[in-house]
Amino acid sequence: MVNEVTRIQVGGTAGSEPYEVLVGRQLLGELAGLIGPKAKRVAVIHPEALAETGDALRADLAEQGYEAIAIQVPNAEEAKTAEVAAYCWKALGQSGFTRTDVIVGVGGGSSTDLAGFVAATWLRGVRWVAIPTTVLAMVDAAVGGKTGINTAEGKNLVGAFHPPVGVLCDLAALDSLPVNDYVSGLAEVIKAGFIADPAILDLIEEDPQAARTPAGPHTAELIVRSIRVKAEVVSSDLKEAGLREILNYGHTLGHAIEKNERYKWRHGAAVAVGMHFAAELGRLAGRLDDATADRHRTILEAVGLPLHYRYDQWPKLLENMKVDKKSRGDLLRFIVLDGLAKPTVLEGPDPAVLLAAYGEVGE
Numbered sequence: 001m002v003n004e005v006t007r008i009q010v011g012g013t014a015g016s017e018p019y020e021v022l023v024g025r026q027l028l029g030e031l032a033g034l035i036g037p038k039a040k041r042v043a044v045i046h047p048e049a050l051a052e053t054g055d056a057l058r059a060d061l062a063e064q065g066y067e068a069i070a071i072q073v074p075n076a077e078e079a080k081t082a083e084v085a086a087y088c089w090k091a092l093g094q095s096g097f098t099r100t101d102v103i104v105g106v107g108g109g110s111s112t113d114l115a116g117f118v119a120a121t122w123l124r125g126v127r128w129v130a131i132p133t134t135v136l137a138m139v140d141a142a143v144g145g146k147t148g149i150n151t152a153e154g155k156n157l158v159g160a161f162h163p164p165v166g167v168l169c170d171l172a173a174l175d176s177l178p179v180n181d182y183v184s185g186l187a188e189v190i191k192a193g194f195i196a197d198p199a200i201l202d203l204i205e206e207d208p209q210a211a212r213t214p215a216g217p218h219t220a221e222l223i224v225r226s227i228r229v230k231a232e233v234v235s236s237d238l239k240e241a242g243l244r245e246i247l248n249y250g251h252t253l254g255h256a257i258e259k260n261e262r263y264k265w266r267h268g269a270a271v272a273v274g275m276h277f278a279a280e281l282g283r284l285a286g287r288l289d290d291a292t293a294d295r296h297r298t299i300l301e302a303v304g305l306p307l308h309y310r311y312d313q314w315p316k317l318l319e320n321m322k323v324d325k326k327s328r329g330d331l332l333r334f335i336v337l338d339g340l341a342k343p344t345v346l347e348g349p350d351p352a353v354l355l356a357a358y359g360e361v362g363e
Ligand SMILES: NC(=O)c1ccc[n+]([C@@H]2O[C@H](COP(=O)([O-])OP(=O)(O)OC[C@H]3O[C@@H](n4cnc5c(N)ncnc54)[C@H](O)[C@@H]3O)[C@@H](O)[C@H]2O)c1
Pocket: 047, 048, 049, 050, 074, 075, 076, 077, 080, 107, 108, 109, 110, 111, 113, 133, 134, 135, 136, 137, 140, 141, 142, 143, 144, 145, 146, 147, 156, 173, 174, 175, 176, 177, 178, 181, 184, 185, 188, 267, 268
């Protein structure tokens, strides 16, 4: 079988260094080239669930002559804390990690967000490579250079823009991913469909059950299409001066739910509820047609993502949304659609419209 590798370039405009996202199988041969000749030490940051993978990578790098260490961090959101970042900084300090050394972040979006943040902050910035192992991390988290951790006050409130030097998406990694984590990643794939590439929605609607597994007929195409959407946006607006905000579709309410659930909900599940809300908000604000708003419900439900959240939590969610990064002073701002693949900003919506939109989401 031919091992097809798709290469997608990111950056290279607006002053950022270009890098490539590779999608295929057996990509580890590319790693040494990305690490480069100047590195003496490599730190592999990986979650508990990928202990074997992390150690195998470390051993492989050691065999190639690097002083390689593995830093194991907790699974999922528990990795995205100041305490875990400090634990990583300590391990780097103890290994004598210098500015020419390289961090490799392996795992889902929580691990790559943390690894990228550690890379951004250690010695004010060292190079890092992302090896995403979930759908969500391949199509979104590992691409674009947003790195960060959560605080008790909100999601991703501390972080830096620090793009990786390369991203290796080995599709074989998806075979061990639990189905709920796989489906969570589909929320960001569907997001890419609604904001920019409706062909993604068509491919999923063709057979939503098949889309729930890595063995589905369109897995690689869905991943590549979603990465292309993200790559195009972040290449023209790395630091979210404007256009990049469209990638936050569904995230204003989604992040508020995640905080309300103390980061125990999966990110994709929260974003799915958030997109349902954003669709209703767009519809009630007179921007979005009924058919496209309804399409959110049907496609999210068809792949098994949630649409609803507790109605009684609205006051807390409203409070949480005030620290969203898109807010400006007291002005709440949401990404809504003017139509399919026509994202736009809705500023300071009438509180009655917000409540009415939540009326469709709350249960
Ligand atoms: N930086 C960005 O631009 C960006 C974009 C989207 C999401 N995110 C962030 O990504 C995070 C969510 O990422 P996620 O959905 O990948 O979840 P995750 O990183 O929390 O991973 C989910 C679970 O799967 C495990 N896991 C990972 N890969 C596995 C594999 N191949 N086999 C078996 N288990 C595996 C993890 O250890 C974890 O327990 C959130 O924190 C979100 O805020 C960041």
